[in-house]
Amino acid sequence: MKKVLSWILCAMLLLTAVAGLAEEVPSPDAGTAGDVADTVPSPDADAAAAAGGLVEIIDFEDGNYAFLGVDTTAGNADASALEVVDYNGSKALHVDVKAKVPYIALNLEGILGENFDKVRTITFDVGVELGSDGKFYAASGKVYTVTGADATKTGYDWSVYLKNKNPKTAKVTLKDVYFTAGQGEYLMFSKEADAFVDSDKFPGEEPRDIYLDNIQFFDAEGNVLPLDLSVIWEAPATEADLSNLSVLTNTVDLAGMTVEGGAWSQNGVEMNPEFLAALVPGSVVEISYESEDGDIWVVMPWSQAGWIRVAQGQATKNNSKTTAQITYEQFAALLGEDTSTWGAMFQCEGSSAWKVYSVKVGTPTAKIALTNKVEFAGFSCEGGAWGQNGFDFTQEVLDALQPGTALEINFESDSGDMWIVLPDAAAGWSRVQMMSAKVVGNNAYITYEQIVEVVGEDKAAWGARLQCEASGNWAVYAVNVGKVNEIVGLYDVVDFAGFSVSGGAWGQNGLEMTPEIIAALKPGCVITISYESDSGDMWLVFPDSAAGWMRVEMMSADCDGKTAQITWDELVAVLGEDVSTWGARMQCEASGNWQVYAVSVAQAQ
């Protein structure tokens, strides 16, 4: 008891003394050089800044957080909920994490305006929700700068690792990579590691939430940068998600097919003749849509076969569940080969509320991505219909043209076609792939093998010049050479449940194969891996196979940086045809640090 009294006495004395002392010591000036983590903006400075519409700190005291948002574009992104709440004695941003990695993006260019490129140091308070057992568990994440035309993410660690330092002020100092205005660059906070989840003691529980507060930005001299928090954050525009899907060419729209419906209700239009005519063997119907549960399918109510649902639960969908594809063969299996018996009405339906924005039919084409790309420097020219134009081969381009590679010609032409001409070839003035080169989007592809077929393997006999040509007026913007990676569209997709794993460079990680996955591993199948890796590559490892610890397609799988595919034939070449000997586990691996978001087994379209 005496001890307690002594403590109280001391504490009172200390508080009294400190309170008195504070009156005599001037508060530090806000925004001066020095240890910025300890800098606290004085109320006066803050008020002065606010008078001009600017503030020096993001403290969420007014409840506004419209200048930031949850970025869900990454494959492992969490759809976290945001709100401003009372936390640690003031308002703070509460990030309610649901399952995966939250990315909180700021419209920093709008917030900082002309000072955007001056940011060198960022400080912020971060706190971690306690475990459901009331104990502290460490968490860590990153502050990302997203910069450059290719949206390069550069990460800086933050961590809250001790209970007596939760919450804490974190500080990151940017190195080498800084912001540039006008490039669509931005800043993100993430939370990526969570000792609560990692402990394996709380199965089924959500990751711990985090709280952000008192965010400040400083220039190289340690001056705090003024902030305009009246700006709005808008979700970044992203390229179309074509995961699992083919690219369609020669497409024909189903006119007027912008409709919606409730769960289990149908809505649609009568098919226009052009659309019906394009429904031929090998074609694919593509539906642009959204629905609450991600599913969508087709109903053909007037067909001679009766009121028929097509591809219910079996349409191929992209990972973001915004585009679905159904093959002609899936229609024909239920409706018969003769499209005149299918009936005119084409409807969509879902098991939850749904909207369809468009429907079209076309010819499926594999997506192509070049890796180990070598640029044909300066190849930019134009020509009239059936006119040729081009440049002398560079040695770099000639060296890069090897078996398995292709020329990628980025172009526009009135006729939609593009090919090459080798005017000085020993075999004579030669066209390669005239009106038959593969075209995907704005790129035409001509393989090394196609060139060799016309002018032979001896590059010395190809002549000095490479020219382009088309049957309409044309312009070529760039030419590259690289390894051809073909990513095919899929159907009968079987998702590998729970396959979301990561690893370091040359590290393996994976899961035991489920009975569904094993059943789907059959001739014609394709294993598709949705991933990111520092090195760009990705392959599979079967550590328990009867053939031994086996890598499949190490550094040679078809990859586009986001999707890797390994075919049945490639699997069989290493593991043999008997799937029962492939062992229990399927693992992923890459030559750089990697993250896999999803794996599926399907048939190629």
Place this chain on the structure above:
Amino acid sequence: MKKFAALVLAIAMLLSVASFASAEEPRHILIGTTWDLYWDSTHESIDANPYYTGTLADEMMFAKVAEVEAEWGVTFEYVNLLYAGAQESINTSIMAGTPDVDVYMIGLAIGAPAVANGYAIDLRDYLPADHPVITGEDEVLTYIDVGNGAVSLLTNKNKENMVGSTYPLSFNLQMIEDANLEDPRDLVEAGEWTWDKFLEYCQILTQDVDGDGVTDIYGFGGWPGDYFPLLVMSNGSYIAAGATENLSSPEVAETLQFMQDLYLNGYAYPIPAENGWDICRFLYREGKVAFSPNAAWIMDSNKDYGFQQGDDYPVLEFDMVFVPWPAGPSGDLETNAQKVTDSSCYMIPVGVEDPVLVFNVLYDILNWFNDDLSIRDDDEALGWWYGVTAKDVELQEYNFNVMYEMGQKQMLEMVNNLGFEMDLVGLLNGNYTVAQFQETYKQQVQDALDRLMGN
């Protein structure tokens, strides 16, 4: 002035009370980790560990907690800092003179830079020079040399930790016998296992068996990335073990030249243009090489000797025998490092109060088996390590002991963690001279080391 005096008085009283209080409170030792560890003073029940399996080892580890508390008058707790947290903790709290925890249990990727930057105590400054941990004779703990001789990074000396990640040189015993060559094991024993002898053997064992002018069996074969650092160690050196690159050293030059000569003289299986790593991994099984780098996990994955596969499982018709890598001209068979360490390690940060007490507590925790090595290194638990490398029990034991001996001579080597690969295949194919190769990569190695060491 009065207020200031009051503050000083208050602080003095507070410290006095705190000191009085701490005399009654046992010191609470924190062990920072990057993963969850059990058991410690916060665990009231053995079931607190979700991975508890009821083994004798489990029971002893749990009982050890109370024994440590009683012996040293402390309590202790494992704290999972996570990887980023451990890094931040080391880089900030130690620098500030107030380490967050008393011991860090971490991977080498964090530990090596920490030691290089002077953040860990050197136990030579605190323990007697003849302490078994310092002399390397202790059976509980050993230390990892990061190139400066400091006894700072401690690691468990249990057999599994030692034999793990060892890559011995293996040879096809029947080929040696058929060629009437002296058994390399005897050469090791006699201290005559050198590069010159190895080269001589490779030359003899390289054969055109059917006389068609094409080599059928090569003296040596393997993936260069797997054995390059081991061969450098066998020449008494390293490539990237400290703050400064050593690729450009004369010892590494000797090693590169030795490797290139093996290939250009035709004594080593040519590296295939594609799938080289996979193909090289199977060469010894297919009888295409006499010597090859090997590892228990490789032989297990290939099920060479049918461990736990049943009596009728097909096994290799020849024996693969492990030996250490031969000594180069600048190396010494007795002192060469023989394993690239990848162990997790313990370090006591600079600034910790009473580091000798902390060391003693840590040592006692890790000595949960009370010096009974038969419990820690239970033969049954180690059965896999024995069973996968040979069918003959005697050879199993020999191979295991080679791995164990190699494991006790481990050192840090980061050449395979630099974030890029050197074109060793190109060197072996004669695309570079050794000097060109060193010149091509030395700055890249240095830049990578700077990054890894936080310079």
